[in-house]
Amino acid sequence: xxxxxxxxxxxxxxxxxxxxxxxxxxSREYNSAxxxxxxxxxxxxxxxxxxxxSEEPLDPAFHNTLxxxxxxxxxxxxxxxxxxxxxxxxxxDGEAQRVMVAILELLGDxxxxxxxxxxxxxxxxx
Numbered sequence: 784x785x786x787x788x789x790x791x792x793x794x795x796x797x798x799x800x801x802x803x804x805x806x807x808x809x810s811r812e813y814n815s816a817x818x819x820x821x822x823x824x825x826x827x828x829x830x831x832x833x834x835x836x837s838e839e840p841l842d843p844a845f846h847n848t849l850x851x852x853x854x855x856x857x858x859x860x861x862x863x864x865x866x867x868x869x870x871x872x873x874x875x876d877g878e879a880q881r882v883m884v885a886i887l888e889l890l891g892d893x894x895x896x897x898x899x900x901x902x903x904x905x906x907x908x909x
Contacts, residue, residue, distance in 0.1 A: 785812040788819060789889055795853050797826040815888055822885030825849055841867050841874055861886055861900050868907050
């Protein structure tokens, strides 16, 4: 189920992935599914045209990173998220950070690109 949800996210089938992740059964993969949920939720909001009410200056950049991720340009999306986190580590109560961690989860532990971005994320946050 987790593999299917990841595959659907990578294909841009956000609603299908969200329905799997939101009802994910308790198992060894449960934590991974919960890690992916913020990305699926954010992409779903993007598809529905839901925007934030306030005039947060980083909102356009965040929406752009989501559009990049949806198109499959994960590295550019992660670069954008890192830029947002450099400006505001707690953007939208940690939403940018949760989306970044979800993308890293999507890439997997053995991906060299993910390892590089994990290091950059850690240096920004700590």
